[in-house]
Amino acid sequence: MAGGRIRDEDVALVRERTDIVDVISEQVTLRGGGGRNLKGLCPFHDEKTPSFTVAADRNVYFCHGCGKGGDAINFVMEIDHLRFTEAVEKLAARAGLQLRYVEGTAAPGSPRPQPGQRQRLVAAHVAAAKFYAEQLMTPGARAAREFLAQRGFDRDAATAYGCGFAPDSWDALTKHLRQLGFTPEELNTGGLAKPARSGSLIDRFRRRLVWPIRDTGGDVIGFGARKLFEDDDGPKYLNTPETPLYKKSTVLYGIDLAKREIGKRGQAVIVEGYTDVMACHLAGVPTAVATCGTAFGSEHISVLRRMLMDTDTFKGEIIFTFDGDAAGQKAALRAFADDQRFVGQTFIAVGPDGMDPCELRLARGDASVRDMIASRERLVSFALRTKLTEYDLDSPEGRIGGLRATAPLVAQIKDRSLRPEYGRILAGWLGTDVETVQQAVAAATKGERIETATRPRTRPDDPQLLVEREALKLAIQAPVLAGPLFDNAEADCYTDPLHVQVRQAIHAAGGASRGVAGANWIAAVTGQCDDLMAQSLVAQLAVEEFRYDGEADPHYVHVTVARLQLAQVDRRVHAVKSRLQRINPVTQKDEYFGLFNDLVSMETTARALREQASTGLL
Incomplete structure (x- = not known):
């Protein structure tokens, strides 16, 4: 700005008429901090616990974290990066005060002092916003009004948000602002105009719908402009460039x-x-x-x-x-x-x-x-759900890939106490056990390779394996008794790879329905086994005692097969629930309700099987 300083009594009046709480509240949310003071998060450094204190009765502030403090003028200087005079001018304008400058402090022949750069640029933007808003009502702005109307915004909404129109002219705004006394340098510095190839100054926005962009204090600091016409070869949205007012990373x-x-x-x-x-x-x-x-x-x-x-x-x-x-x-x-x-x-x-x-x-x-x-x-x-959509979670390979991709995300969660809970949620989505997920998260936290090899069941006392073994035993030792009931239980009822092979061998031999107890039937099943371990298992099952006191009967077959199928249905129910958890019922409504209906049907089947399997025979 030009030479000259503000009179001391006017500076004092600005301090007196400015409510520091109102000024700081535009930047920081203040809450009671005990006693008469207010507290908030310091705007001058990053902190988690508020150390920024405002003494409203004394109109001052201080941060116990970074040591910055002072009055409202100091705050505006720091937050807006202004010189002392500019900060006083901004607060004076806010309070409606007319400042006076000390005579004789400017060089002889120099112009009378003018407001600082920031206030000049803000004033130019306010004038530009008013100009654009007035242009919205002109015949040439029909496309802009139609754009707003098609999106549900009437004239009142356009007025409330200051919507405007940059006219089909190279320098309409520039001429208007020049007539109001703004210099070419101010228009260029503020991003309202730019130099043309000819050297003259032209408007930055042309033939576009315009929105004024304001800072937290309500000052217009820039504009956003939307393309309206197909022959406009510019981007869909054009914004004010970086200026002393407009910093896009904070706006x-x-x-x-x-x-x-x-x-x-x-x-x-x-x-x-x-x-x-x-x-x-x-x-x-x-x-x-x-x-x-x-x-x-x-x-x-x-x-x-x-x-x-x-x-x-x-x-x-x-x-x-x-x-x-x-x-x-x-x-x-x-x-x-x-x-x-x-x-x-x-x-x-x-x-x-x-x-x-x-x-x-x-x-x-x-x-x-x-x-x-x-x-x-x-x-x-x-x-997590978004990442999992990249994998086929119905396959073992997909589940392993999904775990390897998402475990690091859980490991990144800043609040460590939340990691176990999200690990449990992730396990449900993947259809795997929580321990496996927690181990993967722990490995990711340490930067180690996530090992997710799946080990087959080997525990001989595993209840599921005992049921599978008993069903196969019935088909091998008493095929006539097992009959169609056994054959109707699908291969995926079995979880152990060897059990699956024997079940497929029984099917290849004609199924239990066509079998006759004895050595020939056992030989036929054994002959369909390509694996020596499967052949050995058939031999074991052929002589092993049933886990039932007395001879096997139809009731025992019903209970065994019901338990076998119940485990399969429970696994399917778990898989569907896992998928339902990964689906957004709002955006994927049809898929969600389709799976929900499947779930209801499966749970009905599970209840019926559970009733059949409820007797304690095994």
Whole structure:
């Protein structure tokens, strides 16, 4: 700025008229810290426990973590990277005060002092936002109005969110702002205009629907512009470039409107676009914000943490609403990695049929948007399920691959106390035992190779193996008695590889229904065994006593086969339940209810078999 300093009495008046709690609350959620002071997470360094203290009665702050402190002027200088004069000018404008400058401090012949750069750039953006909003009502902006109307936004909504239109002109905004006294350097520095090849200055946005982007304090700091015409060869969305005001890694669209509700509800909803923010707010989800032309990153997290008061005492929710497609899933996995950088509970909400909030509101109404947010799923669960979709979990190879891919994700969970629980959930989805998953997670935590070799059952007292052995024994020793009941029990009722071979040999020999007890039948079954161990097992079963006092009878056959089939049905029930847990009932409704009906049928069958197998004969 030009020379000259603000009068001391005016600086004192700015301090007196500025409520430091109001100023800091635009950046940090403050809560009672004991006594008269308020506490929050420091905006100047990362911390988990609040050490940033505001003494409201003395209008000062201090951070016990990084040592920064002072009054409202110091805070604005630090948070907005302003010089002293610029910070005073910003707070004066906020309080509606007219500043006076000390005469004679400027060089002879120099112009009268002007506001600092930031305030000049903000003023230019405010004027640009008003210009664009006025242009939205002109005949040339018909496509912009139709775009909004087709997405369910009327004139009141457009006005509330400051929607505007950049006209079909190379320099309409530039000329307008120049007439208001803004210099070419200010327009170029602020990203409102850019140099043309001819050397003249032209508008950055042209023939586009425009949204003003504001910071947490409500100052307009940039714009987002959406393409409307096919012959526009620019990107679909065009944003203000990096400027002294606009830092895309920290900017969140809608934060000025959402900040109070974020702090009040302890929740922030991250959506993907400007219309999604509008749709959420209008549908009753006022905590929605969106990134502007960049991925959600660590600096965005820092902004939200201060709003959420995200600490071990005050836990907030971050809810992502990525699309259900591959790109959205990739974004969710990336967010999972960032999630480890802060304490808050992180969720994801996916709309039915992969619809974003704007599409969902238009198709099914406001309540459906609220329902989508309410049906959120923990991001850890979503990340695990998303990874598992890459594998065929109905095959042993797929389950092993899925475990190797997801165990490292569980190992990454920052809160170690949560790892065992997610290990149990993962075991259910994979259809494997918890111990195997926990061992894989432990190996991943240490950076070791995950060994997941499956060992066959070898315990002779395993109840399942005893039932399988008894059924085979009946078919070999008493085929006439075992008959069709045995033959109707499918091969996958058996879990031991040797038992499966003998069951297949019996089938190849004609089945128990066609067998006649005796040496010829045993020889026929043995002849169908290619494996020497299977042949040996047939010989053992041919002479082994039944696990039943007395001669085998039809009732014993019914109980044995019922127990054999019950174990098979229970395994299928477990597998279907595992699949149901991995399916989102909102986005995969048909598959979910199809499996649910299968589950009901299988559980009915299981109850009937359980009644048949309930007698204690084995």
